[in-house]
Amino acid sequence: MRSVLVGLAYYMVRELPGLTSSFVALFVGMLAFDLIVSLPKFSLRFKHLKKLFLLVLPRISGTALSLGTGLFLGLIFGGLIKIGLPVLIGAVFTLGLSYSFSAEFKGNISNYVGMIAGIELFDQIRRLEYWGEEWMQELAGPAGRMIYSTFLALLIGWFIGIIIGSITRLFLSRGYRSIKSNAYDQPLLMRSFKDVTKLDGNKVLLQIELSAESPLANHSLAESRLGSELGIQVLSIIRPPHDVLSPRGSDVLLPLDQLVVVLPSEQVKTLISLMKGRVLSE
Structure with a gap:
């Protein structure tokens, strides 16, 4: 079912611009899938669906905050390099601060979503050739497309992961956890x-x-x-x-x-x- 999830997530975001969209959809979809498949009990009854909603909602919001923070930092430092900040320093601060802030968000299940989105937007701004008096208009295009496509990919990934994960969990006799997943804490021996x-x-x-x-x-x-x-x-x-x-x-x-x-x-x-x-x- 993981292969179905990966293929479907990629297909749904294939038209969205940027490599980040594909990464976000695939990664978040897998995390949502692993999270649901690991549930001790699951059915289509209201109490189980309510529990699923309460479990997933803070993780969606936490991951969205991580993503938004990365994009914001990419926008800020991308703009700063256009007025003299060295590219290396801008890239380091974009990645470093994205990771640090993401780690503080409650419910966030991936610091890398914010990092990848931030550095992708930073790089798009770096490649802008024209940076004159109308720089805001020049910046709005790539920044707007990047923010829109990345957040849409986030929602698509969560949606597909929840659907495929729910269907898979219905056919399992018990919850299943993979020690390689970031959707939940690792066993004590690995922490x-x-x-x-x-x-x-x-x-x-x-x-x-x-x-x-x-x-x-x-x-x-x-x-x-x-x-x-x-x-x-x-x-x-x-x-x-x-x-x-x-x-x-x-x-x-x-x-x-x-x-x-x-x-x-x-x-x-x-x-x-x-x-x-x-x-x-x-």
Whole structure:
């Protein structure tokens, strides 16, 4: 059914200008398809259709915001290069800001939709040969066509993905998830520790090595007072071949131990000073 979805989505947007339209329709259609096929229960009854609507609506709006932001940034920086901004800087800011803003939109399921749309509009503006007093008229043509075709492709992709996904889900005995899809969270084993634990904004995860010169070496965790005085939680001690998970206060810290800790961001420099070792990951 995925091949049917891809073929139908491409056919529906084939007349729309720009490569971005095809990309948006195909990518968003696949995400909508995967989202619906993964539902634990589904039927044509009102309660299931209502649940589907409530599930899809915030994702449509979030992805549309991502798309709109990318187009807006492409328009702004495309215009700026026409009045002197270096093309490289304009392209970097278009892509970078599109990705950063898209990541903040609740419900957005693809940062790349905004990035692709933004850089495509940026490139179209860059290619404009005439940039005189009537530059607004020159800009309105490609910008208007790009915005129209991309948003239309977004709606077409969602529509086809929802229809094909709903039909497919009706014939499945249970929900099905692909670990390669971006429509939902990956299994725990494939996600980073930070994503799983949802650390507060003030907390950081750190892996740091204990130097033999550290005053903490050969002392127990309780004696180190890392938790009581600095608010540092030691999650594990990496000490091949026998690592220590959830260490106790009586566990002794040895030189070359690697500590995995969660701590307030303002205590990072203090911990590095105490450990006198290398920060292995952050």
